[in-house]
Amino acid sequence: MSFAWAKQYEPKSAFTRWIDEKLPLPRLVYNAVGAGYPVPRNLNYMWNFGVLAGFCLVLQIVTGVVLAMHYAANAEVAFGTVEHIMRNVNYGWMLRYAHANGASFFFIVIYLHIFRGLFYSSYKAPREMIWLLGVVIFLLMMATAFMGYVLPWGQMSFWGAQVITGLFEAIPLVGTAIKTWLLGGFAPDNAALNRFFSLHFLLPFVIAGVVILHIWALHIPGSSNPTGIEVKSESDTVPFHPYYTSKDGFGLGVFLILFTVMVFFLPNALGHPDNYIEANPLSTPAHIVPEWYFWPFYAILRAFTGDLTIPFTTIVLIPAKLLGVIAMFGSILLWFILPWLDKSPVRSGHYRPLFRKFFWFGFIPCMIVLFICGGAPAEEPYVILSQIATAYYFLHFLVILPIVSQIEVPKPLPFSITDAVLGKGKVASPPRAGTAGDGDGGMLPGGALQPAE
Amino acid sequence: MSIRLGSILVGLAITAVLVLWSLLPGAYNLAFGPAPEKQASYAFYEHGEGPEGGFSFDGPLGTWDMAQLQRGYQVYKEVCSACHSIKFVAFRNLAQLGYTEAEVDAEAASWTVPGIDPATGETTTRPGTRVDAFPMPFPNAIAAAAANNNAIPPDLSLMAKARHDGSNYIYSLLTGYGEPDPEKAAKLGFETGPGLYFNKHFPNVNIAMAPPLAIDGQVTYADGTDATIPQMSADVAAFLTWTAEPSLVARKQTGWFVLGFLVFATVLAFLSYKQIWAGMKPKKG
Secondary structure: OOOOOOOOOOOOOHHHHHHHHHOOHHHHHHHHHOOOOEEEOOOOHHHHHHHHHHHHHHHHHHHHHHHHHHOOOOOOOHHHHHHHHHHOOOOHHHHHHHHHHHHHHHHHHHHHHHHHHHHOOOOOOOOHHHHHHHHHHHHHHHHHHHHHHHOOOEHHHHHHHHHHHHHHHHOOOOHHHHHHHHHOOOOOOHHHHHHHHHHHHHHHHHHHHHHHHHHHHHHOOOOOOOOOOOOOOHHHEEEHHHHHHHHHHHHHHHHHHHHHHHHHHOOOOOOOHHHHOEOOOOOOOOOOOOOHHHHHHHHHHHHOOOOEEOOOOOOEEEOHHHHHHHHHHHHHHHHHHHHHHOOOOOOOHHHOHHHHHHHHHHHHHHHHHHHHHHHOOOOOOHHHHHHHHHHHHHHHHHHHHHHHHHHOOOOOOEOOHHHHHHOOOEOOOOOOOOOOOOOOOOEOOOOOEOOOO | OHHHHHHHHHHHHHHHHHHHHHHHHHHHHHHHOOOOOOOHHHHOOOOOOOOOOOOOOOOOOOOOOHHHHHHHHHHHHHOHHHOOOOOOOEHHHHHHHOOOHHHHHHHHHOOEEEEEOOOOOOEEEEEOOOOOEOOOOOOOHHHHHHHOOOOOOOOOOOOOOOOOOHHHHHHHHHHOEOOOOHHHHHHHOOOOOOOOEEEOOOOOOEEOOOOOOOOOOOOOOOOOOOOOHHHHHHHHHHHHHHHHOOOHHHHHHHHHHHHHHHHHHHHHHHHHHHHHHOOOOOOOO
8 A cells, every 4th residue: 555565456256356346345455454555574562452452442342232232221220231131141241241351451452552652652753643543542432431331330330420520510610510411410310321321332433433544544654663764665564464464363362361361260350349339329439439441540630639829828720620630631632742742853762762761760650650549549648649640741741752852862773674673784873853864754765755655 | 843842831830730739738738737537446447358268169260069059048048138138139040059940949939029919909929939039128228227227238139249359258247246355445435336236347347237147056057067157157158159140150161161262272373473474584693
């Protein structure tokens, strides 16, 4: 598709020739994930997670559609119909545990996929659009997962819905009206449960649509790779099939083994026991915590404990709750400008000594601390730790990345992917910051733009 | 350039707000403010371990002990069911505990369930059948609260999954009744609340439920097992684990088949990956 040497689809039989003329769907598949898609030959296992995320989406849709056949979105009976699935539906327990743990595994895979993008700067030109669409998918996934967690109508479902929709109350003047409008009432009840079910069924198909755009955008520049330098010649690439289909097949096997261990032996380890208690608006759980994959963002939300006041007065400019809500949404929304914050001409973290230090010793510990604090009760030392980590999170993306990418002297890059794989000599001079080097997007040595189509 | 300058300013502003208005006041309060109050009850709480030797269904190879489940069912029927329902379980499910079809029917008929008089349409009661769910001990939540010092006895169907480490929790709760250490209680000014009972394994050590298994031999087991309090507690904890997850053993057994297939398939996938990539990477060294 994107390179001149990409193999062309050749229909072999009269039937496939006929199909190819009328609707070239086999050709599309051939060019997208078949032998017609040349991929850098040096991808490591971090490049497995895109395919795995696609698998998770299909798994969630298939198990979810069958679960929906046995579930009733009515506050009176929802909890009972989930138990009906667990007890009376043939292999219902397997479907439900696969769906619940499938959500967790989807997030594990997506977090590793995002981690890959951050370390290898996959978001940089010419791949900004892939990254932006990825952030959209992530936001849609968070909404879908949150609404799915409400459906069993257990205690954490109910109180989670109460807390998350309560965030909108922080909006000045219209907040309470918006919350009431979103819930269809003053508290989560039948109206909220019904619309959450409807949206939980709809959004995965919206995600599937954005995934198609994500893959489409990917096929224009082609896949990135661990060196971060662009493909220069045919020897830099291998056809996606059979090279990466076989590697992804192995990765899928490892993924499924880990998934099976959770589904069949530890199915409730990632859930909260309180969700096996039916929703009760009159009884608040001791600690309301979201699902584990929201913990880092929940920690950012709760890090803001003090109202922003004018010093030495009691005049409140922004209440603490609104600060927390802005910070939580901002922590993800800032990913939308990430491609323009990090201007280093080198993509891969391997060749960026300063960036790499901040990444491993700043960003990763910061995310681990946020994760732990988000799942912990709101008491010391977790509050102070989450405040320090939240501050670092924003400093990392908004202050450190722009400055580091300006002052850093990158290590010399290999001349080509083939050289990197075969271990041949490196180029003598490192690219200077701010100029288009080998690591800069879409530029061939001659300065011409990479042919797109 | 301006976008990066803007982002640096925004980043510094967020950090300033967080540090000056939240972090520093919090740290000051932590260092010089009053220590957070701890309830005296926490001094008496002890984490409960499960029965000695664990349960037969523990671990990836665990299976049900049918005799124990039947004993546990007997404890539920003769003791717990006076106040607690297991509304998600039906009599037909008892076939899983090793009872024959005839025994299930006889067991169902020994319970009284709500019914409708076919002649008059009046609500009445009738003996249970295998399709009925276990009956509720109280007609509604208000009646349940009124009969129990205002505490509604929770449904036990899912109790083993609704608490952390639920099977062991149920066992330790049933064996955790007693009196607080008098010296410690006098020192801390601790008293068990009015109408409540001291239980060292209950999170706030004050539980509304009177000790349900108070004396050894409270139940006479058909299989001759000595009905000590720990024995009855372990049996009913096992039974309630089954009511919470009837598919537990089937799930683990299915898991081994699935794992076996996947390991085989993954080895094949790995070998084909290696074969396809042979010669693509330079030999090391």
